[in-house]
Amino acid sequence: xxxxxxxxxxxxxxxxxxxxxxxxxxxxxxxxxxxxxxxxxxxxxxxxxxxxxxxxxxxxxxxxxxxxxxxxxxxxxxxxxxxxxxxxxxxxxxxxxxxxxxxxxxxxxxxxx
Amino acid sequence: xxxxxxxxxxxxxxxxxxxxxxxxxxxxxxxxxxxxxxxxxxxxxxxxxxxxxxxxxxxxxxxxxxxxxxxxxxxxxxxxxxxxxxxxxxxxxxxxxxxxxxxxxxxxx
Numbered sequence: 209x210x211x212x213x214x215x216x217x218x219x220x221x222x223x224x225x226x227x228x229x230x231x232x233x234x235x236x237x238x239x240x241x242x243x244x245x246x247x248x249x250x251x252x253x254x255x256x257x258x259x260x261x262x263x264x265x266x267x268x269x270x271x272x273x274x275x276x277x278x279x280x281x282x283x284x285x286x287x288x289x290x291x292x293x294x295x296x297x298x299x300x301x302x303x304x305x306x307x308x309x310x311x312x313x314x315x316x317x318x319x320x321x
Numbered sequence: 322x323x324x325x326x327x328x329x330x331x332x333x334x335x336x337x338x339x340x341x342x343x344x345x346x347x348x349x350x351x352x353x354x355x356x357x358x359x360x361x362x363x364x365x366x367x368x369x370x371x372x373x374x375x376x377x378x379x380x381x382x383x384x385x386x387x388x389x390x391x392x393x394x395x396x397x398x399x400x401x402x403x404x405x406x407x408x409x410x411x412x413x414x415x416x417x418x419x420x421x422x423x424x425x426x427x428x429x430x
Contacts, residue, residue, distance in 0.1 A: 212364075239416040251365070251420040258416070266417070298364045306353050306412055312364030 210235050212313035214299050220319045221289055229284045229316050231299030239302045240282035241266070241310070242274065244295040251298070257282055258304070289320045325409045330425040333399050341394040341424055343409030348389050352413045356383065356394050358405040359423070365408065368394065404428045 212233045221227055233240065241256040243266075253266030257276040271293055273285040282301075286293060296317050302310040326344040333339045345354065356368040369376055369383045371392070376383040382395040396403055408423040 241416070243420075250422055251418075253417060256417065300364075300418075302416060304416065306351070307370060308416070309355070309367035309370070310357075310365075310416075310418060312366065315362075315364050 210311065212299055212301055212311050214297075214313040214316050216316060217314065218317050220321065222321050223290055224288050227286050227289060227318075229286075229297060229299075229318070231282045231284065231313060232280050233282075233299075233301040233311065234280065235301060235303075235311065236279065237301035237311075238279070238304050239308075239310075240276065241300045242272070242282070242284045243298045243300065244268065245298065245315075246295050254284070254297075289318075291320050294318060294320045325411060325421055327407075327409055327421065327424045329422065330427065332427045332429065334429045335401060336398050339396040339399045339403070339426065339428075341396075341407050341409075341426065342391065343393070344391045345409070345411055346390045348411055349413060352411040354383065354385060354389075354392050355410045355412050355418070356381070357408045357410065357418070357420075359408070360402075360405045365420075368407070370412075399426075399428050401428050401430060 215230045238259045242254040243251045245251045252268050254272050255274040257263045263274050298315050299313040300310045302308045355370040357365040359365045369381050371383045384393045406423040406425050
Protein backbone atom coordinates (compact mmCIF):
# COMPACT_ATOMS: atom_id res chain seq x y z
CA UNK A 209 0.00 0.00 0.00
CA UNK A 210 1.32 3.42 -0.98
CA UNK A 211 1.80 5.49 2.12
CA UNK A 212 3.67 8.14 4.04
CA UNK A 213 4.46 7.24 7.62
CA UNK A 214 5.45 9.52 10.47
CA UNK A 215 6.81 8.75 13.90
CA UNK A 216 6.02 9.47 16.59
CA UNK A 217 2.35 10.38 16.22
CA UNK A 218 2.26 12.22 19.52
CA UNK A 219 5.12 13.76 21.47
CA UNK A 220 5.38 15.82 24.62
CA UNK A 221 8.78 17.32 25.34
CA UNK A 222 10.43 20.16 27.20
CA UNK A 223 12.07 23.30 25.92
CA UNK A 224 15.57 22.73 24.61
CA UNK A 225 15.51 18.95 24.36
CA UNK A 226 16.48 17.95 20.83
CA UNK A 227 14.01 15.80 18.96
CA UNK A 228 13.55 14.19 15.56
CA UNK A 229 10.31 13.39 13.78
CA UNK A 230 10.79 10.75 11.12
CA UNK A 231 9.03 10.60 7.77
CA UNK A 232 9.20 7.76 5.29
CA UNK A 233 7.48 7.08 1.95
CA UNK A 234 7.35 3.88 -0.10
CA UNK A 235 6.43 5.40 -3.49
CA UNK A 236 9.91 6.30 -4.73
CA UNK A 237 8.91 9.97 -4.79
CA UNK A 238 11.51 12.61 -5.48
CA UNK A 239 9.73 15.43 -3.66
CA UNK A 240 9.17 15.49 0.09
CA UNK A 241 7.99 18.30 2.32
CA UNK A 242 7.17 19.23 5.90
CA UNK A 243 4.20 21.39 6.91
CA UNK A 244 2.96 22.64 10.22
CA UNK A 245 -0.69 23.35 10.92
CA UNK A 246 -1.83 25.87 13.50
CA UNK A 247 -5.34 27.14 14.27
CA UNK A 248 -6.13 30.23 12.23
CA UNK A 249 -2.89 29.98 10.25
CA UNK A 250 -3.60 26.88 8.19
CA UNK A 251 -0.91 24.66 6.72
CA UNK A 252 2.46 26.28 6.17
CA UNK A 253 5.51 24.74 4.55
CA UNK A 254 8.63 24.39 6.69
CA UNK A 255 11.18 22.70 4.41
CA UNK A 256 11.12 20.70 1.24
CA UNK A 257 13.41 18.45 -0.77
CA UNK A 258 13.44 17.88 -4.51
CA UNK A 259 15.68 14.83 -4.29
CA UNK A 260 18.45 13.20 -2.27
CA UNK A 261 20.84 15.77 -0.78
CA UNK A 262 18.69 18.65 -2.16
CA UNK A 263 16.75 20.58 0.47
CA UNK A 264 15.43 24.11 0.69
CA UNK A 265 13.55 26.39 3.05
CA UNK A 266 9.82 26.81 2.92
CA UNK A 267 7.85 29.64 4.46
CA UNK A 268 8.58 29.01 8.15
CA UNK A 269 11.99 27.29 8.46
CA UNK A 270 13.27 29.00 11.62
CA UNK A 271 14.09 26.54 14.39
CA UNK A 272 13.99 23.47 12.14
CA UNK A 273 16.50 21.36 10.24
CA UNK A 274 16.02 18.58 7.73
CA UNK A 275 18.18 16.07 5.89
CA UNK A 276 17.64 13.86 2.86
CA UNK A 277 20.29 11.17 2.81
CA UNK A 278 18.00 8.54 1.32
CA UNK A 279 15.16 8.98 -1.12
CA UNK A 280 12.53 7.44 1.14
CA UNK A 281 13.31 9.32 4.36
CA UNK A 282 13.02 12.99 5.27
CA UNK A 283 13.43 13.58 9.02
CA UNK A 284 12.50 16.86 10.69
CA UNK A 285 14.90 17.92 13.42
CA UNK A 286 14.21 20.40 16.20
CA UNK A 287 17.61 21.12 17.75
CA UNK A 288 16.25 23.21 20.62
CA UNK A 289 12.45 23.11 20.67
CA UNK A 290 10.51 26.05 22.04
CA UNK A 291 6.85 26.33 23.04
CA UNK A 292 6.02 28.21 19.82
CA UNK A 293 6.85 25.02 17.94
CA UNK A 294 3.89 23.29 19.56
CA UNK A 295 1.89 22.32 16.50
CA UNK A 296 0.56 19.57 14.26
CA UNK A 297 3.17 18.47 11.72
CA UNK A 298 2.57 16.77 8.39
CA UNK A 299 5.04 15.19 6.02
CA UNK A 300 4.14 14.87 2.36
CA UNK A 301 5.63 13.37 -0.79
CA UNK A 302 4.98 13.39 -4.51
CA UNK A 303 6.53 12.67 -7.84
CA UNK A 304 7.78 15.74 -9.69
CA UNK A 305 5.32 17.55 -11.96
CA UNK A 306 2.51 20.10 -11.87
CA UNK A 307 -0.15 17.44 -12.14
CA UNK A 308 1.31 15.16 -9.53
CA UNK A 309 -0.63 14.77 -6.31
CA UNK A 310 0.87 14.96 -2.87
CA UNK A 311 0.43 12.20 -0.35
CA UNK A 312 0.33 13.25 3.28
CA UNK A 313 1.28 11.39 6.40
CA UNK A 314 -1.08 11.03 9.37
CA UNK A 315 0.47 13.86 11.31
CA UNK A 316 2.58 14.29 14.45
CA UNK A 317 1.13 16.30 17.29
CA UNK A 318 3.92 17.99 19.23
CA UNK A 319 3.62 19.75 22.58
CA UNK A 320 6.66 21.65 23.84
CA UNK A 321 6.45 22.63 27.51
CA UNK B 322 1.56 32.30 -5.38
CA UNK B 323 -1.82 32.81 -7.00
CA UNK B 324 -4.70 33.17 -4.55
CA UNK B 325 -8.02 31.39 -4.27
CA UNK B 326 -11.16 32.48 -2.43
CA UNK B 327 -13.54 30.00 -0.85
CA UNK B 328 -16.50 30.34 1.53
CA UNK B 329 -15.51 29.64 5.12
CA UNK B 330 -18.21 27.05 5.63
CA UNK B 331 -21.04 25.23 3.91
CA UNK B 332 -23.69 22.82 5.05
CA UNK B 333 -25.58 20.12 3.20
CA UNK B 334 -27.69 17.07 3.82
CA UNK B 335 -26.68 13.47 3.46
CA UNK B 336 -27.26 11.92 0.04
CA UNK B 337 -27.69 15.32 -1.62
CA UNK B 338 -25.25 16.89 -4.09
CA UNK B 339 -22.81 19.48 -2.81
CA UNK B 340 -21.29 22.26 -4.89
CA UNK B 341 -18.18 23.84 -3.38
CA UNK B 342 -17.17 27.06 -5.17
CA UNK B 343 -13.70 28.54 -5.60
CA UNK B 344 -12.73 31.85 -7.15
CA UNK B 345 -9.28 32.30 -8.66
CA UNK B 346 -9.45 35.45 -10.76
CA UNK B 347 -5.64 35.81 -11.00
CA UNK B 348 -5.07 32.33 -12.37
CA UNK B 349 -2.42 32.08 -15.07
CA UNK B 350 -2.55 29.93 -18.17
CA UNK B 351 -0.36 27.17 -16.76
CA UNK B 352 -1.89 26.93 -13.27
CA UNK B 353 -3.54 23.64 -12.47
CA UNK B 354 -6.53 23.69 -10.12
CA UNK B 355 -6.12 21.10 -7.38
CA UNK B 356 -8.58 20.17 -4.64
CA UNK B 357 -7.59 18.51 -1.41
CA UNK B 358 -9.63 17.75 1.66
CA UNK B 359 -8.75 17.21 5.27
CA UNK B 360 -10.94 14.95 7.36
CA UNK B 361 -10.93 15.45 11.12
CA UNK B 362 -7.67 14.33 12.74
CA UNK B 363 -6.10 13.32 9.40
CA UNK B 364 -3.65 14.70 6.89
CA UNK B 365 -4.89 16.33 3.71
CA UNK B 366 -5.82 13.98 0.89
CA UNK B 367 -6.04 14.59 -2.84
CA UNK B 368 -9.51 14.86 -4.34
CA UNK B 369 -9.23 15.98 -7.97
CA UNK B 370 -7.40 18.37 -10.30
CA UNK B 371 -7.86 19.94 -13.72
CA UNK B 372 -6.53 22.54 -16.14
CA UNK B 373 -9.31 23.61 -18.53
CA UNK B 374 -11.79 20.81 -19.07
CA UNK B 375 -14.23 19.41 -16.54
CA UNK B 376 -12.93 16.33 -14.76
CA UNK B 377 -14.57 13.34 -13.09
CA UNK B 378 -13.16 10.69 -10.82
CA UNK B 379 -14.54 8.25 -8.30
CA UNK B 380 -14.59 10.85 -5.54
CA UNK B 381 -15.94 13.97 -7.22
CA UNK B 382 -16.31 16.13 -10.31
CA UNK B 383 -14.56 19.39 -11.07
CA UNK B 384 -16.32 21.99 -13.16
CA UNK B 385 -14.04 24.74 -14.49
CA UNK B 386 -15.45 27.99 -15.84
CA UNK B 387 -14.65 28.81 -19.44
CA UNK B 388 -12.50 31.80 -18.41
CA UNK B 389 -10.90 29.67 -15.68
CA UNK B 390 -11.50 32.35 -13.07
CA UNK B 391 -13.61 30.03 -10.96
CA UNK B 392 -14.24 26.35 -10.41
CA UNK B 393 -16.67 24.15 -8.52
CA UNK B 394 -16.04 20.88 -6.77
CA UNK B 395 -19.10 18.66 -6.96
CA UNK B 396 -19.79 15.83 -4.58
CA UNK B 397 -22.64 14.00 -6.26
CA UNK B 398 -24.12 12.31 -3.21
CA UNK B 399 -22.64 13.48 0.04
CA UNK B 400 -22.18 11.09 2.93
CA UNK B 401 -21.29 11.79 6.54
CA UNK B 402 -17.74 10.74 5.72
CA UNK B 403 -17.44 13.70 3.34
CA UNK B 404 -17.50 16.14 6.26
CA UNK B 405 -14.09 17.83 6.00
CA UNK B 406 -12.26 21.02 5.16
CA UNK B 407 -11.92 21.34 1.39
CA UNK B 408 -9.02 23.29 -0.08
CA UNK B 409 -8.87 24.74 -3.59
CA UNK B 410 -5.23 25.26 -4.63
CA UNK B 411 -3.54 26.65 -7.75
CA UNK B 412 -0.39 24.78 -8.68
CA UNK B 413 2.08 26.04 -11.24
CA UNK B 414 5.22 24.09 -11.92
CA UNK B 415 6.60 23.99 -8.40
CA UNK B 416 5.67 21.14 -6.15
CA UNK B 417 4.62 23.46 -3.36
CA UNK B 418 0.98 23.50 -2.31
CA UNK B 419 -0.20 26.79 -0.81
CA UNK B 420 -3.15 26.09 1.46
CA UNK B 421 -5.71 28.79 2.20
CA UNK B 422 -8.33 28.50 4.93
CA UNK B 423 -10.56 26.22 2.86
CA UNK B 424 -14.28 25.52 3.20
CA UNK B 425 -15.49 23.56 6.20
CA UNK B 426 -18.25 21.25 4.92
CA UNK B 427 -20.81 19.96 7.38
CA UNK B 428 -23.11 17.11 6.36
CA UNK B 429 -26.39 16.71 8.21
CA UNK B 430 -27.83 13.20 8.61
